[in-house]
Amino acid sequence: MIEARVTVTLKTGVLDPQGKAIEGALAALGFADVGAVRQGKVFDIVLEDGDPQAARARLEAMCEKLLANTVIEDYAITLPPAR
Structure with a gap:
């Protein structure tokens, strides 16, 4: 079993x-030192x-087909460290 995290954010310039x-x-609210905020979404799957390689391939397919609009969004996949 693999617990992965997929982070989806808008591409720079969008x-x-x-x-x-x-x-x-x-x-x-008084947090004047904040220069910029970009929002996104996180999926814990x-x-x-x-198999980490097979998991990464499946997660990439999920992102390309559903989780991210790759025209305007980027995604990053985080897998647990190899044992």
């Missing part, structure tokens, strides 16, 4: 209105397959 809204709200 307008992020939610990030801008969060940035403004943080400033209004448990795979039954214990």
Whole structure:
């Protein structure tokens, strides 16, 4: 069993209105030192397959087909360290 994390974020240069809204709200709450905020989403996925290479390939397929809109989003896959 492999517990993986997929982080999906907007590509650099893509307008992020939610990030801008969060940035403004943080400033209004007194966190004036925040320069920029980009928002994203995180998926924690448990795979039954214990092979890390096969797991990475399956996770990449999931991202390409459903989890990320690869036109405007990037994704990063984090697997536990090899034992």
